[in-house]
């Protein structure tokens with residue numbers, strides 16, 4: 395009696411598709427002067443618990459790729475599957491944290507923003523949504539700001555709300571498009587560390603976009619480097635836990651490796 | 666993550682708080698106007714052309730006491746709010762369709778560019794043919810005067826909603842009417858509010874003008890009719906009293922209703938374009 399379901403689970407695991415699979419994905423934009431291919435023939439998979447970082451210089455199609463995984467754009471070729479099912483539209487199973495500060499609803503308070511997302515995205519009743527929202531806002535350090543409107547917050551605090559909102563919905567996949575790019579260096583570091591902690595505590599699966607090698611090593615378990623115009627896969631690096639500590643020799647070594655293999659000019663500064 | 670401490674707030678000094686608002690400046694300006702009016706009217710000394718402010722106020726007072734002015738005002742306001750409500754509702758339907766489909770978008774663009782420049786009063790003859798003399802004709806022209814500017818403002822507001830905010834909404838699985846009502850409308854509220862303001866001013870203007878044009882045969886006319894009959898009887902002070910009523914109602918709607926709405930919404934949300 396007890397064995398059958400467990401066995402079924404094992405068999406299911408053996409054949410179960412990866413959490414996310416990109417299969418020869420190309421993405422293009424129609425422009426006035428013709429079709430612009432932003433991403434070309436990209437394939438990779440992502441399994442549960444991984445944090446994959448897409449790294450590449452500006453304009454190499456990182457945001458484009460992330461938006462397509464989010465369901466906001468359609469690939470011009472290939473397909474993207476989540477749990478084996480083709481992605482056709484945006485949904486709360488893939489919560490995106492954007493780079494821009496205007497991703498919060500200005501007419502709702504901090505608490506209202508997260509609560510509303512839970513009411514709509516997870517169909518929670520109001521009371522329960524509020525409870526969950528408070529929990530997550532406390533976890534990102536915003537307990538004292540639940541009743542503030544977004545325009546009264548600093549940029550870093552707005553990103554914290556967006557992060558709380560994304561985590562609160564417990565998505566299958568977290569999508570982050572340079573969420574800290576518009577912050578000052580000090581705040582960015584702090585937010586990277588705190589995000590890392592949240593991800594590890596929750597065992598979240600994430601696809602993270604950045605153009606900073608330093609940030610990629612810090613937050614990712616695996617890094618995929620893209621080349622620009624059009625965006626293609628260049629190289630892949632696994633980040634071991636011991637390489638993730640800033641200031642260690644391993645960190646510096648990995649940084650150097652990525653710099654060398656991805657960017658032709660080793661002197662080029664990539665922050 | 667560690668808690669971010671709440672900011673400490675200080676109370677602004679009393680002297681600063683007392684003069685913070687604008688009402689007292691407005692009061693001074695108004696008093697200035699009143700003084701100029703009174704002095705000029707006395708100097709002109711021709712009550713048929715320009716009654717003094719005192720005479721106007723006493724005409725206003727007696728028209729209020731006789732019950733005629735409140736009656737006429739109510740009639741006007743009833744027609745006005747009916748037409749305004751219908752106009753805003755139709756505008757809401759049209760812009761929702763425009764936000765959700767390409768055909769709707771094209772249709773709205775074409776309709777507004779055709780009808781927005783058409784003065785409502787120019788439709789009055791057609792309205793009279795279709796609906797005859799009476800309230801329905803008035804409502805028809807008011808709807809026309811409200812519909813297009815409100816639809817134009819809403820539509821422009823929707824188009825200006827930042828793409829990130831749209832994506833944040835769609836990320837939650839929102840689509841269709843719910844996306845429009847819960848994301849686009851509040852996001853475009855500054856523009857919608859200014860559209861409602863413009864619509865209100867157009868409606869008021871159109872109503873008074875329409876009442877003046879065919880008030881001649883309307884038994885229970887509104888404020889426009891009051892102004893018209895007063896002029897016919899050469900009671901210039903009453904004409905001015907009627908105009909003053911029009912202005913006062915406009916001020917109340919703008920200064921109380923719209924101002925409160927602005928304070929409770931776009932100002933609180935930090936969306937007001939200062």
Ligand SMILES: Nc1ncnc2c1ncn2[C@@H]1O[C@H](COP(=O)(O)OP(=O)(O)OP(=O)(O)O)[C@@H](O)[C@H]1O
Nearest residue numbers: 423425430432451452453454455456457458459605
């Ligand atoms: N809406 C659009 N229409 C046309 N072309 C676009 C559009 N968005 C992006 N592109 C083009 O696609 C390419 C990739 O853009 P994308 O925004 O994905 O780059 P990115 O890697 O995110 O860069 P960054 O690091 O600067 O954010 C660029 O060449 C850009 O010009």
Ligand SMILES: [Mg+2]
Nearest residue numbers: 456457458571
């Ligand atoms: Mg980008």
